[in-house]
Amino acid sequence: MKTRGSIRDPVHGQIDIYPEELEVIESSWFQRLRHIRQLGLVNHVYPGAEHTRFSHCLGVMHLAGKAVGAICGDIGIGHEETEHYVRLARLAGLLHDIGHAPFSHVGEADLFPKGIGHEDVGARIILEELADTIDSCFKPFGISADEVRRALRGLAPDFHFVTEVLTGATDVDKMDYLLRDAYFCGSRSGEFDLTRLLTKVTAAWTEPENRGLRTVVYRYGALHALEEFLLARYWMFNSVYYHSVVRQLEILLARALKEVLQPLGGHYPEELAEYLDWTDEKAWTLIAESKGRWSEHLRKRRPFFQRIYSVAPSSDKSAAVRFASLRMALETKFGDRIVADEPRVSVKFYSDDEEGSRAPVRVETHTGDFVAIRDESAVLKTIPDAAIPYRIFAEPEIGDEAAALAEEHLKGLSR
Amino acid sequence: MTLLMTAAILDFALRRRRPLTRRAFQKVLYFAQLIGWQSHFRFRLGTAGPFSSEAAAVLESLAAIGAVTVTGSNLSAGPALKEILRELRDARLTEVLKKLDPLLGMSTEDLDLLATVHFIFESDRKARLAPQEDSVVAEVRQYEGARHGDDQIRKSMKQLNELALLGA
Numbered sequence: 001m002k003t004r005g006s007i008r009d010p011v012h013g014q015i016d017i018y019p020e021e022l023e024v025i026e027s028s029w030f031q032r033l034r035h036i037r038q039l040g041l042v043n044h045v046y047p048g049a050e051h052t053r054f055s056h057c058l059g060v061m062h063l064a065g066k067a068v069g070a071i072c073g074d075i076g077i078g079h080e081e082t083e084h085y086v087r088l089a090r091l092a093g094l095l096h097d098i099g100h101a102p103f104s105h106v107g108e109a110d111l112f113p114k115g116i117g118h119e120d121v122g123a124r125i126i127l128e129e130l131a132d133t134i135d136s137c138f139k140p141f142g143i144s145a146d147e148v149r150r151a152l153r154g155l156a157p158d159f160h161f162v163t164e165v166l167t168g169a170t171d172v173d174k175m176d177y178l179l180r181d182a183y184f185c186g187s188r189s190g191e192f193d194l195t196r197l198l199t200k201v202t203a204a205w206t207e208p209e210n211r212g213l214r215t216v217v218y219r220y221g222a223l224h225a226l227e228e229f230l231l232a233r234y235w236m237f238n239s240v241y242y243h244s245v246v247r248q249l250e251i252l253l254a255r256a257l258k259e260v261l262q263p264l265g266g267h268y269p270e271e272l273a274e275y276l277d278w279t280d281e282k283a284w285t286l287i288a289e290s291k292g293r294w295s296e297h298l299r300k301r302r303p304f305f306q307r308i309y310s311v312a313p314s315s316d317k318s319a320a321v322r323f324a325s326l327r328m329a330l331e332t333k334f335g336d337r338i339v340a341d342e343p344r345v346s347v348k349f350y351s352d353d354e355e356g357s358r359a360p361v362r363v364e365t366h367t368g369d370f371v372a373i374r375d376e377s378a379v380l381k382t383i384p385d386a387a388i389p390y391r392i393f394a395e396p397e398i399g400d401e402a403a404a405l406a407e408e409h410l411k412g413l414s415r
Numbered sequence: 416m417t418l419l420m421t422a423a424i425l426d427f428a429l430r431r432r433r434p435l436t437r438r439a440f441q442k443v444l445y446f447a448q449l450i451g452w453q454s455h456f457r458f459r460l461g462t463a464g465p466f467s468s469e470a471a472a473v474l475e476s477l478a479a480i481g482a483v484t485v486t487g488s489n490l491s492a493g494p495a496l497k498e499i500l501r502e503l504r505d506a507r508l509t510e511v512l513k514k515l516d517p518l519l520g521m522s523t524e525d526l527d528l529l530a531t532v533h534f535i536f537e538s539d540r541k542a543r544l545a546p547q548e549d550s551v552v553a554e555v556r557q558y559e560g561a562r563h564g565d566d567q568i569r570k571s572m573k574q575l576n577e578l579a580l581l582g583a
Contacts, residue, residue: 109455109457110455115449115537115541116541117457120538120541120542123538123541123542124541124542124543127542127543127544128543149542150557153460153538154460154558155535155554155557155558156557157557157558157560213560317479320475320476320479321479321480323476323479324418324476324477324479324480325479325480327418327476328418328419328480328499331416331417331418331419332419332503335416336416340417342468342469342472342473343472343475343476356438356441356461356462356463356464356466356527357461357462357466357468357471358461358462358466359462
């Protein structure tokens with residue numbers, strides 16, 4: 001039997017690789033991730049951000065094993081079962097982004113066939129392309145391709161905490177991408193106490209919002225590390241992921257991709273054999289050759305979508321009113337030629353149980369109860385609810401007219 | 416057009432059912448997208464079925480401008496709703512609302528289940544698993560625990576079939 005290998009990683013130091021995992025890593029599907037940048041066009045603003053989904057997935061695999069190992073140890077799961085869950089979590093972590101399209105999240109809501117997301121493509125890759133490798137290599141651990149799919153999609157109640165480690169409110173995906181993105185962007189904004197979180201993570205049965213499933217919670221003493229983690233996310237969304245120029249370029253890129261995909265019906269191919277070829281390089285090559293209007297704008301980096309409105313996140317209700325009112329006025333006049341960034345509430349993970357979103361981030365109190373962090377943290381209460389900037393952009397051709405309308409509208413609101 | 420269209424769907428839903436909860440409205444938007452409204456909302460399985468944080472944010476924006484009033488978990492028409500909808504001209508909307516109509520008489524719990532069954536069926540279909548009734552029932556039970564019985568899940572599948580929403 002082959003021995004365990006390791007890979008040097010700038011974020012985690014050294015990542016151990018089991019021989020069975022190497023079989024998956026060496027597949028053409030996983031190697032494709034070397035050609036999908038982690039952060040789309042963020043490298044046009046932060047030149048260091050050249051890292052790819054390949055290294056991120058290795059990092060998530062590494063952290064998933066550590067988190068699930070810590071949980072299993074804390075709740076007293078036996079050695080054999082622990083090994084099963086750890087190996088399952090590592091494999092699912094390795095494959096969680098296997099279906100990503102070029103430039104990761106750019107334009108993905110509009111560039112896949114109707115109703116399809118990268119997670120759906122990933123499920124197909126796991127079941128159709130990698131199943132033979134997984135089912136044969138991981139058989140000794142009782143792991144199948146379908147179990148990996150179910151773990152990633154939340155369809156595995158017996159080990160729901162594994163799903164939460166991979167896709168929950170404080171999952172290892174976010175832990176890795178915050179640290180990795182901050183490192184490659186040269187930013188300190190994404191840093192937090194990873195060791196503390198991995199030491200204090202555990203699982204408990206929480207009722208009622210999580211359907212009686214054993215879910216991820218944090219031991220007493222994790223509060224400040226969780227605050228750091230959630231603040232890191234808040235800062236990274238504002239300073240990196242939703243940087244104004246990044247957003248302007250991404251809007252252009254999404255439209256340019258739509259143009260070059262027109263011969264395929266305006267979306268990425270459904271056939272996996274064809275999808276395999278779609279990388280950042282292929283997309284750039286097509287954009288470089290395209291005569292389309294948006295491709296040309298993108299090549300010249302001019303003109304951008306015009307930024308009509310941009311206000312930092314705020315807890316002040318009047319900021320939400322001004323944004324929504326202006327957006328309504330602009331959308332009414334210009335329709336889809338206006339692009340507004342949703343001030344998504346999920347960034348803070350102050351789960352709203354009545355709405356049916358996610359189970360809240362829970363932390364143990366000194367009395368041993370697990371409570372929602374929103375009730376326990378004085379620091380997090382100071383973060384604005386809308387955790388990304390209020391922004392509205394307009395197509396370049398209507399930019400001046402939209403800006404004039406915006407000025408008039410905002411004056412009216414101030415009266 | 417996201418705010419306007421969401422406002423129009425909200426107005427229609429409020430005229431068809433009372434009370435309308437935020438949780439139920441999430442499911443209404445889920446089905447609206449499914450039956451022809453091209454929004455950018457991304458739905459994932461939450462604690463009560465499909466949930467979109469983008470949809471939640473849009474609802475907050477509508478509340479901010481007085482198009483909707485949120486009282487606890489219930490929604491009602493806000494003072495600005497009528498005025499806002501005066502501007503709306505969209506032929507696609509009529510068709511979407513017509514198809515939504517049969518869903519609006521359902522209880523929040525039934526809507527949760529219907530949307531959950533649909534989401535799981537579609538996840539399997541998109542993974543090319545050729546989902547069968549028994550496998551979908553089993554997966555919904557896995558996700559939901561004991562919240563609903565097999566019969567209720569099967570009934571939801573039947574309803575989805577009758578409404579031509581499976582594979583839509």
